Amino acid sequence: MPSKSSARLAALTVAAACSAASTIVLTTPAHAESVRVHDIQGDTRISPYAGKQVTDVTGIVTGVRTYGSSRGFWIQDPSPDADPATSEGVFVFTSSTPKGVAVGDSVKVSGTVAEYVPGGTGSGNQALTEITKPTTTVLSSGNELPAATAVTARSVPAAYSPTGDPAANGSINALPLQPAKYALDYYESLEGMTVKVADTRVVGATDPYTELWVTVKPHENRTRQGGTVYGSYDAQNTGRLQIQSLGPSADFPKANVGDTLAGTTAGPLDYNQFGGYTLVAGELGTLDSAGRERETTRKQRSSELAVATYNVENLDPTDETFAAHASAIVNNLRSPDIVSLEEIQDNNGAKNDGTVAADQTLTKLIDAIVAAGGPRYDWRSIDPADGTDGGEPGGNIRQAFLFNPERVSFADRPGGDATTATGVTKIRGKAHLTLSPGRIAPADEAWKNSRKPLAGEFVFRGRTVFVIANHFNSKGGDQGLTSQYQPPARSSETQRHQQATLVNAFVKDILDTQKNANVVTLGDINDFEFSRTAELLEGEGELWSAIKSLPRGERYSYVYQGNSQVLDQILISPSIRRGCDFEYDSVHVNAEFHDQISDHDPQVLRFRP
Structure with a gap:
């Protein structure tokens, strides 16, 4: 994915x-x-x-x-x-x-x-x-059309796919189809035929390209909001089906997750690059809205530190989403004390002219937050070297910290830049960063064409909290769930595993220096809470992904091809987890909505250091 x-x-x-x-x-x-x-x-x-x-x-x-x-x-x-x-x-x-x-x-x-x-x-x-x-x-002309084949919860098998032929590098292409046994075989046996679904729940909101996802299995790993959770590599959710239309795009419903495509939706079953099996509708059902509203988390208490992560999707000064992002931070996230932002672009966005500074982007967002009734945040970040951190060419995306100076102070230790690594030192028995803000091992090959972690040292009510902002290597290049190769290859994992290993080692340095240090490692990890990437980040107990404190049906921050899944995580050190005095919230304001301003939902952690 x-x-x-x-x-x-x-x-x-x-x-x-x-x-x-x-x-x-x-x-x-x-x-x-x-x-x-x-x-x-x-x-x-x-x-x-x-x-x-x-x-x-x-x-x-x-x-x-x-x-x-x-x-x-x-x-x-x-x-x-x-x-x-x-x-x-x-x-x-x-x-x-x-x-x-x-x-x-x-x-x-x-x-x-x-x-x-x-x-x-x-x-x-x-x-x-x-x-x-x-x-x-x-x-x-004018002939009666062949009857549409109904795709239902009973007709789609529970098993997703056969295992590919080892002699064919794992391909399932030459295997005889078993449509009564495997979902992918079932859909393949209907390729090009007219199929229909009825009264299906939307599990992937309408996107800008007039497509959405429904499920014919309404009870399959259902979320409270009506989505379908992707909870393991063996839970691909066989009831998902992409819907497009042969009609005008203006007539396509603007659906959110949890809505229903009522009545019959029918048309040929196609296969495309970005969704696999797709019902291309000549007859489109009617949207029945569930009335979904964006979620709001609670305000942190005076004794609680609220730390959030939010991927703002290639934000640059030319965007028209600043007011909406500010409203989300102030009204839905309730103005966290520290916000780790991912995908902050430089001052002229995708214009590829060597610009790397992002002070205008961050100042514009901070001003919008004040206008929305929030605090005047301060910020810290490190500009990347031009064209070295991946993302949209010319955009020079990076992580940045916003923090409320009325609640939190930042321990500034100069010297951090795009290529200089921060480290850990001991001062009067306590761990401190040598550079704050600073980057973790920026010269390591693990970060080639990828965002380098940003580490910062904060103080809240006299207690130090280390925060490490991450944006790991994307899943681009991985084979899709409907690939001819089963199980599909996840080649992008290799670099994320290297990145997770480095970040864990850095956290271990902090904890070896001060056993009870408060460490929060967060961001767009680009991988699931059950993945090997998460396991390597957690290490031998140095960190723990706090989204696992939520019920399984609430563990998601992103919706891809109708699967609600975890990409954004906040991981905590033992001193934070041990007291069980923390609260985690995945605040669903974007991923399930057709009018999203980012495709990620922000995450919030509240705890008492």
Whole structure:
């Protein structure tokens, strides 16, 4: 599952997906052969006719796509065979806007069968069986459409996918489909066919690209708000299905998680780069709003220190979201004493001219917080070297601390810069940072093209609290849950594991110097609370991810492809955890809403140092 930044790139139109795709041609085109749709689809993921010419393939046109690069139409054979593994539908790729065909036409199509891989073969995605370079003859019009196959909680298997063939590097492409046993096989057996869902709950809010996610399994790992929790690598949530529309984007519902797409939603079942199996609706249900409101945490007591982490998604001075972010910090987070911000961009955002300072970005946010009725925060950060920390080119994202000087003081120790590492020293028996703010091992290869951790030393009511702000390597490049490789590879983990190991070692230095030190390690970890990354951060008890103090159904900060999951975490040292005198809140103000100002929900920890 990609991270915020990769997910933002992933949320492109089907047209963009097509432009980056590859086509697998397995054989040289052979002589034309008259076959049925189910013969072309076969009982595996790869057509037995891939690369061959076929002639006079008959079917009823069930949908026409006129937008993007993936233009064409779907046909379905109204006379199915008896094999549940062989789909009766197929996409006919015309490249340009289809002409002379309409829904309800009975047609015969001749062309070349191809296996099209959205995102290219290097993506690991499955292939979509198509007829390309078609010649189409309309036999009649106004025909009754084949009945839509109902996708329901009972029809979708509980098991997600078979294990890939070791002899094929883990690919499931050549395995015979078992649609009654595996969810991915079930969806594949319906590829190109008209399917329908009814009265489905929304588990992924409408995004800017007119797509949303629903579940046909309303009780599957349900959150209190109506989402679906991704709680382990074996809980992929088989009831999730992406919905797009063949109609005008203006007519697409603006849905939040927990809403219902009431009535029937029906259309061809497609496969695309950014969601896998997708119902492309010719008939769209009606939005039934659940009336969701953004959450508000409680105000910290005078004796409690409130520390928050908030990914503000590439914030730069040209953005129009400052007032909304300020309102979230003041009204929903109740003005935490310390706020770790991720994705603060430099003073001219994505303009790539060597600018690295972000004082204008931070000052504009602080002024907006004051205007919203909040405190006048002070801030600390370290400018990165130009173009070295990943993220949007030219943006030079970094972490930054906001802190309320009326409640918290900052221990400034000069010398910290983009390339100089801070360390730990002992003064009068207590641990202190050599540089504050300072970066942790910024020259280490673990941080190549990635954000370096920002460490700061704060004092609250006479007690020192070390805060380490993080934004680990994104999930970009990982194979998706619907990959042809099962289980999918998570290649981006390698760098996060290295990063987690370094941060844990730094925390261990603090605790070795002062056993009872208060350490808070937080930020966009870009990985789950059950992941190996989290385990390495926690180490042998040096830290503990406090989101695990919440009920399982409340553990999420981000929604990706209909899965509510943890990417943002606050980890605490034993002195904070031991007294059990802390409170954690994942404040759901963004991830579940179609009008989000960031795709991450902020996290808040309250405790008494």
